[in-house]
Amino acid sequence: MADEQSPANEQQLHDESHCDVVMVRVGIDVGNTAIKVVTEFSATDETVQRNKTRGPQLRSISLRDPEWITKCVEHLQTLAEQVAACESRDCESVCYDVRVASVNRGSAEPLVVALDEAFFQCIRVRFVTHEDVSMPIDVNFPERVGIDRLLGAEAAFRRHTAPLIVVDAGTTVTVDFVSAEGVFRGGAILPGLEMQTAALAAGTDALPKLDWASHRCREMPEGPGRDTVAAMRLGVLASVAGAVERLLRIYGGAATLVVTGGDAGCLVDALPAECDAVEEPHLVAQALLDLMLHD
Numbered sequence: 001m002a003d004e005q006s007p008a009n010e011q012q013l014h015d016e017s018h019c020d021v022v023m024v025r026v027g028i029d030v031g032n033t034a035i036k037v038v039t040e041f042s043a044t045d046e047t048v049q050r051n052k053t054r055g056p057q058l059r060s061i062s063l064r065d066p067e068w069i070t071k072c073v074e075h076l077q078t079l080a081e082q083v084a085a086c087e088s089r090d091c092e093s094v095c096y097d098v099r100v101a102s103v104n105r106g107s108a109e110p111l112v113v114a115l116d117e118a119f120f121q122c123i124r125v126r127f128v129t130h131e132d133v134s135m136p137i138d139v140n141f142p143e144r145v146g147i148d149r150l151l152g153a154e155a156a157f158r159r160h161t162a163p164l165i166v167v168d169a170g171t172t173v174t175v176d177f178v179s180a181e182g183v184f185r186g187g188a189i190l191p192g193l194e195m196q197t198a199a200l201a202a203g204t205d206a207l208p209k210l211d212w213a214s215h216r217c218r219e220m221p222e223g224p225g226r227d228t229v230a231a232m233r234l235g236v237l238a239s240v241a242g243a244v245e246r247l248l249r250i251y252g253g254a255a256t257l258v259v260t261g262g263d264a265g266c267l268v269d270a271l272p273a274e275c276d277a278v279e280e281p282h283l284v285a286q287a288l289l290d291l292m293l294h295d
Protein backbone atom coordinates (compact mmCIF):
# COMPACT_ATOMS: atom_id res chain seq x y z
CA MET A 1 0.00 0.00 0.00
CA ALA A 2 1.39 3.40 -0.90
CA ASP A 3 2.23 5.43 2.15
CA GLU A 4 -0.64 7.62 3.21
CA GLN A 5 0.92 10.84 2.01
CA SER A 6 1.73 11.22 -1.69
CA PRO A 7 5.02 12.93 -2.74
CA ALA A 8 3.07 16.03 -3.59
CA ASN A 9 2.45 16.54 0.08
CA GLU A 10 5.99 17.77 0.51
CA GLN A 11 4.93 20.50 -1.91
CA GLN A 12 2.67 22.65 0.17
CA LEU A 13 -0.56 23.19 -1.67
CA HIS A 14 -1.32 26.80 -2.47
CA ASP A 15 -2.74 28.26 0.71
CA GLU A 16 -6.49 28.10 0.18
CA SER A 17 -6.84 31.59 1.61
CA HIS A 18 -4.69 32.84 -1.28
CA CYS A 19 -7.24 34.80 -3.27
CA ASP A 20 -6.56 33.27 -6.71
CA VAL A 21 -6.80 29.59 -5.75
CA VAL A 22 -9.89 27.51 -6.35
CA MET A 23 -9.82 24.33 -4.26
CA VAL A 24 -11.64 21.34 -5.69
CA ARG A 25 -12.51 18.54 -3.30
CA VAL A 26 -12.23 15.09 -4.88
CA GLY A 27 -13.35 11.79 -3.38
CA ILE A 28 -12.25 8.60 -5.16
CA ASP A 29 -13.79 5.26 -4.17
CA VAL A 30 -11.58 2.52 -5.66
CA GLY A 31 -13.62 -0.70 -5.82
CA ASN A 32 -12.87 -3.99 -7.54
CA THR A 33 -14.94 -3.17 -10.65
CA ALA A 34 -14.89 0.62 -10.98
CA ILE A 35 -13.61 3.85 -9.47
CA LYS A 36 -16.18 6.43 -8.47
CA VAL A 37 -14.87 10.00 -8.67
CA VAL A 38 -16.91 12.68 -6.93
CA THR A 39 -15.89 16.35 -7.16
CA GLU A 40 -17.11 19.50 -5.48
CA PHE A 41 -15.70 23.00 -5.20
CA SER A 42 -16.40 26.28 -3.47
CA ALA A 43 -15.26 29.56 -4.91
CA THR A 44 -12.49 30.88 -2.69
CA ASP A 45 -12.18 34.36 -4.08
CA GLU A 46 -14.24 37.46 -3.25
CA THR A 47 -17.43 35.47 -3.94
CA VAL A 48 -16.66 33.27 -0.95
CA GLN A 49 -19.01 35.50 1.09
CA ARG A 50 -21.81 34.13 -1.04
CA ASN A 51 -20.37 30.68 -0.27
CA LYS A 52 -20.87 29.82 -3.93
CA THR A 53 -20.55 26.06 -4.19
CA ARG A 54 -21.44 23.51 -6.83
CA GLY A 55 -23.31 20.30 -6.07
CA PRO A 56 -21.11 17.21 -6.19
CA GLN A 57 -20.45 15.82 -9.67
CA LEU A 58 -19.96 12.05 -9.97
CA ARG A 59 -18.18 9.93 -12.59
CA SER A 60 -17.88 6.10 -12.53
CA ILE A 61 -14.99 4.65 -14.59
CA SER A 62 -14.78 0.90 -15.18
CA LEU A 63 -11.49 -0.75 -14.24
CA ARG A 64 -12.07 -3.07 -17.21
CA ASP A 65 -11.30 -0.08 -19.45
CA PRO A 66 -7.53 -0.19 -20.17
CA GLU A 67 -7.55 3.62 -20.28
CA TRP A 68 -9.24 4.05 -16.87
CA ILE A 69 -6.31 5.96 -15.27
CA THR A 70 -6.01 8.31 -18.28
CA LYS A 71 -9.75 8.87 -18.19
CA CYS A 72 -9.58 9.80 -14.50
CA VAL A 73 -6.72 12.28 -15.10
CA GLU A 74 -8.50 13.77 -18.12
CA HIS A 75 -11.73 14.05 -16.13
CA LEU A 76 -9.95 16.18 -13.50
CA GLN A 77 -8.11 18.21 -16.15
CA THR A 78 -11.41 19.00 -17.89
CA LEU A 79 -12.91 19.95 -14.54
CA ALA A 80 -9.96 22.31 -13.89
CA GLU A 81 -10.68 24.06 -17.20
CA GLN A 82 -14.38 24.37 -16.33
CA VAL A 83 -13.68 25.66 -12.83
CA ALA A 84 -11.05 28.09 -14.10
CA ALA A 85 -13.47 29.38 -16.75
CA CYS A 86 -16.38 29.83 -14.37
CA GLU A 87 -14.13 31.55 -11.81
CA SER A 88 -12.33 33.51 -14.55
CA ARG A 89 -8.99 32.19 -13.32
CA ASP A 90 -6.28 30.32 -15.21
CA CYS A 91 -6.08 26.53 -14.82
CA GLU A 92 -2.90 26.76 -12.77
CA SER A 93 -4.92 28.27 -9.91
CA VAL A 94 -7.10 25.17 -9.55
CA CYS A 95 -5.91 22.81 -6.82
CA TYR A 96 -7.19 19.38 -5.81
CA ASP A 97 -7.67 18.03 -2.32
CA VAL A 98 -8.12 14.30 -2.91
CA ARG A 99 -9.27 11.61 -0.46
CA VAL A 100 -9.00 8.01 -1.67
CA ALA A 101 -10.84 5.03 -0.16
CA SER A 102 -9.53 1.80 -1.62
CA VAL A 103 -10.27 -1.89 -1.27
CA ASN A 104 -8.13 -2.58 -4.36
CA ARG A 105 -4.42 -1.77 -3.81
CA GLY A 106 -3.39 -2.92 -7.27
CA SER A 107 -5.50 -0.15 -8.80
CA ALA A 108 -5.23 2.59 -6.17
CA GLU A 109 -1.41 2.79 -6.21
CA PRO A 110 -0.89 3.44 -9.95
CA LEU A 111 -3.78 5.91 -9.88
CA VAL A 112 -2.18 7.98 -7.09
CA VAL A 113 1.18 8.00 -8.93
CA ALA A 114 -0.54 9.22 -12.12
CA LEU A 115 -2.46 11.95 -10.26
CA ASP A 116 0.69 13.21 -8.51
CA GLU A 117 2.51 13.32 -11.85
CA ALA A 118 -0.35 15.04 -13.67
CA PHE A 119 -1.11 17.72 -11.07
CA PHE A 120 2.19 17.83 -9.20
CA GLN A 121 2.10 21.07 -7.24
CA CYS A 122 -1.65 21.44 -7.27
CA ILE A 123 -2.74 18.24 -5.65
CA ARG A 124 -2.76 16.66 -2.19
CA VAL A 125 -3.73 12.98 -2.15
CA ARG A 126 -4.51 11.23 1.14
CA PHE A 127 -5.70 7.66 1.68
CA VAL A 128 -8.62 7.29 4.06
CA THR A 129 -7.86 4.80 6.82
CA HIS A 130 -9.79 3.28 9.71
CA GLU A 131 -8.51 6.14 11.88
CA ASP A 132 -10.65 8.50 9.78
CA VAL A 133 -13.81 6.53 10.61
CA SER A 134 -15.56 7.96 13.69
CA MET A 135 -18.30 5.29 13.85
CA PRO A 136 -17.65 2.74 16.64
CA ILE A 137 -16.87 -0.71 15.17
CA ASP A 138 -17.96 -3.75 17.19
CA VAL A 139 -16.55 -6.75 15.26
CA ASN A 140 -13.75 -9.28 15.88
CA PHE A 141 -11.06 -7.60 13.72
CA PRO A 142 -12.13 -3.98 13.07
CA GLU A 143 -9.02 -3.14 11.08
CA ARG A 144 -9.84 -5.87 8.55
CA VAL A 145 -13.29 -4.51 7.58
CA GLY A 146 -13.27 -2.95 4.10
CA ILE A 147 -12.99 0.84 4.36
CA ASP A 148 -15.84 1.11 1.81
CA ARG A 149 -18.19 -0.76 4.15
CA LEU A 150 -17.34 1.52 7.08
CA LEU A 151 -17.60 4.75 5.07
CA GLY A 152 -20.88 3.66 3.52
CA ALA A 153 -22.29 2.82 6.95
CA GLU A 154 -21.11 6.15 8.38
CA ALA A 155 -22.57 8.15 5.49
CA ALA A 156 -25.87 6.25 5.76
CA PHE A 157 -25.95 6.94 9.52
CA ARG A 158 -25.53 10.66 8.84
CA ARG A 159 -28.46 10.59 6.43
CA HIS A 160 -30.97 8.08 7.83
CA THR A 161 -32.47 6.90 11.13
CA ALA A 162 -30.70 3.91 12.70
CA PRO A 163 -30.88 0.98 13.14
CA LEU A 164 -29.73 0.62 9.53
CA ILE A 165 -29.07 -2.18 7.09
CA VAL A 166 -26.59 -0.84 4.53
CA VAL A 167 -26.38 -2.79 1.26
CA ASP A 168 -23.57 -2.01 -1.22
CA ALA A 169 -24.28 -3.80 -4.50
CA GLY A 170 -21.15 -3.88 -6.65
CA THR A 171 -18.47 -6.46 -7.36
CA THR A 172 -19.67 -8.11 -4.20
CA VAL A 173 -22.85 -7.34 -2.30
CA THR A 174 -22.23 -6.38 1.32
CA VAL A 175 -25.15 -6.28 3.76
CA ASP A 176 -24.10 -4.55 6.97
CA PHE A 177 -25.88 -3.70 10.22
CA VAL A 178 -25.61 -0.42 12.13
CA SER A 179 -27.27 -0.42 15.57
CA ALA A 180 -29.70 2.21 16.82
CA GLU A 181 -26.75 3.71 18.73
CA GLY A 182 -24.74 4.03 15.51
CA VAL A 183 -22.35 1.11 16.08
CA PHE A 184 -21.10 -0.90 13.06
CA ARG A 185 -21.88 -4.52 13.95
CA GLY A 186 -20.59 -6.30 10.81
CA GLY A 187 -22.63 -8.07 8.15
CA ALA A 188 -22.56 -10.44 5.21
CA ILE A 189 -20.63 -10.62 1.92
CA LEU A 190 -21.96 -12.36 -1.21
CA PRO A 191 -21.07 -12.40 -4.91
CA GLY A 192 -22.43 -9.46 -6.91
CA LEU A 193 -24.67 -9.72 -9.97
CA GLU A 194 -21.85 -9.68 -12.52
CA MET A 195 -19.63 -12.01 -10.46
CA GLN A 196 -22.43 -14.58 -10.30
CA THR A 197 -23.24 -14.48 -14.02
CA ALA A 198 -19.53 -14.55 -14.91
CA ALA A 199 -19.14 -17.65 -12.72
CA LEU A 200 -22.11 -19.34 -14.44
CA ALA A 201 -20.54 -18.70 -17.85
CA ALA A 202 -17.00 -19.65 -16.75
CA GLY A 203 -18.14 -22.82 -15.01
CA THR A 204 -20.27 -24.24 -17.81
CA ASP A 205 -20.12 -25.02 -21.51
CA ALA A 206 -23.52 -23.69 -22.52
CA LEU A 207 -24.26 -20.66 -20.37
CA PRO A 208 -23.50 -17.23 -21.91
CA LYS A 209 -21.91 -14.25 -20.18
CA LEU A 210 -24.59 -11.68 -19.31
CA ASP A 211 -24.15 -7.96 -19.72
CA TRP A 212 -26.25 -6.48 -16.92
CA ALA A 213 -25.99 -3.05 -18.49
CA SER A 214 -27.83 -4.26 -21.61
CA HIS A 215 -30.27 -6.24 -19.47
CA ARG A 216 -30.56 -3.39 -16.99
CA CYS A 217 -33.58 -4.51 -15.05
CA ARG A 218 -36.00 -2.01 -13.69
CA GLU A 219 -38.20 -4.75 -12.23
CA MET A 220 -37.83 -8.37 -11.17
CA PRO A 221 -38.15 -10.55 -14.27
CA GLU A 222 -41.23 -12.79 -14.48
CA GLY A 223 -40.72 -16.32 -13.19
CA PRO A 224 -40.15 -19.04 -14.15
CA GLY A 225 -37.53 -18.00 -16.74
CA ARG A 226 -38.69 -19.13 -20.17
CA ASP A 227 -35.23 -19.10 -21.79
CA THR A 228 -31.60 -19.50 -20.66
CA VAL A 229 -30.85 -15.78 -20.23
CA ALA A 230 -34.17 -15.16 -18.44
CA ALA A 231 -33.47 -18.11 -16.13
CA MET A 232 -29.97 -16.82 -15.36
CA ARG A 233 -31.15 -13.26 -14.67
CA LEU A 234 -34.00 -14.51 -12.48
CA GLY A 235 -31.72 -16.86 -10.59
CA VAL A 236 -29.03 -14.28 -9.89
CA LEU A 237 -31.44 -11.46 -8.97
CA ALA A 238 -33.48 -13.80 -6.76
CA SER A 239 -30.31 -14.97 -5.02
CA VAL A 240 -29.20 -11.42 -4.20
CA ALA A 241 -32.65 -9.98 -3.39
CA GLY A 242 -33.54 -13.15 -1.50
CA ALA A 243 -30.32 -12.94 0.52
CA VAL A 244 -31.07 -9.33 1.47
CA GLU A 245 -34.63 -10.22 2.51
CA ARG A 246 -33.35 -13.17 4.60
CA LEU A 247 -30.64 -11.01 6.22
CA LEU A 248 -33.22 -8.37 7.14
CA ARG A 249 -34.92 -11.09 9.21
CA ILE A 250 -31.67 -12.53 10.60
CA TYR A 251 -30.50 -9.06 11.74
CA GLY A 252 -33.92 -8.70 13.35
CA GLY A 253 -36.15 -5.79 14.14
CA ALA A 254 -37.24 -2.84 12.06
CA ALA A 255 -34.30 -1.15 10.35
CA THR A 256 -33.96 1.40 7.57
CA LEU A 257 -32.74 -0.39 4.43
CA VAL A 258 -30.24 1.78 2.52
CA VAL A 259 -28.95 0.47 -0.84
CA THR A 260 -25.90 1.88 -2.63
CA GLY A 261 -23.39 0.75 -5.26
CA GLY A 262 -23.43 0.48 -9.03
CA ASP A 263 -26.16 -2.17 -9.02
CA ALA A 264 -28.34 -0.44 -6.41
CA GLY A 265 -31.04 0.46 -8.93
CA CYS A 266 -31.32 -3.11 -10.13
CA LEU A 267 -31.49 -4.49 -6.59
CA VAL A 268 -33.98 -1.95 -5.22
CA ASP A 269 -36.42 -2.89 -7.99
CA ALA A 270 -35.91 -6.58 -7.32
CA LEU A 271 -36.81 -6.18 -3.63
CA PRO A 272 -40.42 -6.28 -2.42
CA ALA A 273 -41.96 -2.82 -1.93
CA GLU A 274 -42.53 -3.55 1.75
CA CYS A 275 -38.74 -3.50 2.29
CA ASP A 276 -39.00 0.29 1.77
CA ALA A 277 -35.47 0.26 0.37
CA VAL A 278 -33.88 3.72 0.05
CA GLU A 279 -31.49 4.08 -2.89
CA GLU A 280 -28.40 6.20 -2.12
CA PRO A 281 -26.16 6.12 -5.23
CA HIS A 282 -22.41 6.24 -4.53
CA LEU A 283 -22.65 6.60 -0.77
CA VAL A 284 -18.95 5.72 -0.31
CA ALA A 285 -17.75 8.52 -2.60
CA GLN A 286 -20.14 10.92 -0.87
CA ALA A 287 -18.69 9.86 2.50
CA LEU A 288 -15.28 11.06 1.26
CA LEU A 289 -16.68 14.53 0.57
CA ASP A 290 -18.32 14.48 4.01
CA LEU A 291 -14.88 13.80 5.53
CA MET A 292 -13.33 16.77 3.74
CA LEU A 293 -16.12 19.11 4.78
CA HIS A 294 -15.31 18.23 8.40
CA ASP A 295 -11.52 18.47 7.91
Ligand SMILES: Nc1ncnc2c1ncn2[C@@H]1O[C@H](COP(=O)(O)OP(=O)(O)O)[C@@H](O)[C@H]1O
Binds near residue numbers: 192
Ligand atom coordinates in the same frame (compact mmCIF):
# COMPACT_ATOMS: atom_id res chain seq x y z
N1 LIG B 1 -18.99 2.77 -15.22
C1 LIG B 1 -19.25 1.53 -14.75
N2 LIG B 1 -18.29 0.62 -14.78
C2 LIG B 1 -18.52 -0.64 -14.29
N3 LIG B 1 -19.69 -1.05 -13.76
C3 LIG B 1 -20.69 -0.15 -13.74
C4 LIG B 1 -20.53 1.16 -14.22
N4 LIG B 1 -21.69 1.81 -14.04
C5 LIG B 1 -22.54 0.94 -13.46
N5 LIG B 1 -21.97 -0.26 -13.32
C6 LIG B 1 -22.61 -1.42 -12.68
O1 LIG B 1 -22.14 -1.33 -11.32
C7 LIG B 1 -21.48 -2.52 -10.93
C8 LIG B 1 -20.22 -2.10 -10.19
O2 LIG B 1 -20.67 -1.40 -9.02
P1 LIG B 1 -19.60 -0.64 -8.12
O3 LIG B 1 -20.34 -0.19 -6.91
O4 LIG B 1 -18.89 0.38 -8.93
O5 LIG B 1 -18.58 -1.82 -7.77
P2 LIG B 1 -17.26 -1.77 -6.88
O6 LIG B 1 -17.45 -0.69 -5.85
O7 LIG B 1 -17.22 -3.16 -6.33
O8 LIG B 1 -16.15 -1.50 -7.84
C9 LIG B 1 -21.17 -3.30 -12.17
O9 LIG B 1 -21.34 -4.69 -11.90
C10 LIG B 1 -22.19 -2.78 -13.21
O10 LIG B 1 -23.35 -3.59 -13.21
Ligand SMILES: CC(C)(COP(=O)(O)O)[C@@H](O)C(=O)NCCC(=O)O
Binds near residue numbers: 031144146168172173
Ligand atom coordinates in the same frame (compact mmCIF):
# COMPACT_ATOMS: atom_id res chain seq x y z
C1 LIG C 1 -16.04 -6.90 0.70
C2 LIG C 1 -15.27 -6.04 -0.28
C3 LIG C 1 -14.47 -6.88 -1.23
C4 LIG C 1 -16.29 -5.20 -1.08
O1 LIG C 1 -15.61 -4.57 -2.14
P1 LIG C 1 -16.39 -4.13 -3.48
O2 LIG C 1 -17.44 -5.15 -3.75
O3 LIG C 1 -16.98 -2.80 -3.15
O4 LIG C 1 -15.35 -4.04 -4.54
C5 LIG C 1 -14.35 -5.03 0.47
O5 LIG C 1 -15.13 -4.36 1.43
C6 LIG C 1 -13.19 -5.73 1.16
O6 LIG C 1 -12.19 -5.97 0.55
N1 LIG C 1 -13.36 -6.00 2.50
C7 LIG C 1 -12.30 -6.59 3.30
C8 LIG C 1 -12.83 -7.77 4.11
C9 LIG C 1 -14.01 -7.42 5.04
O7 LIG C 1 -14.67 -6.38 4.80
O8 LIG C 1 -14.24 -8.18 6.01
Ligand SMILES: [K+]
Binds near residue numbers: 170171261
Ligand atom coordinates in the same frame (compact mmCIF):
# COMPACT_ATOMS: atom_id res chain seq x y z
K1 LIG D 1 -18.31 -0.73 -3.33
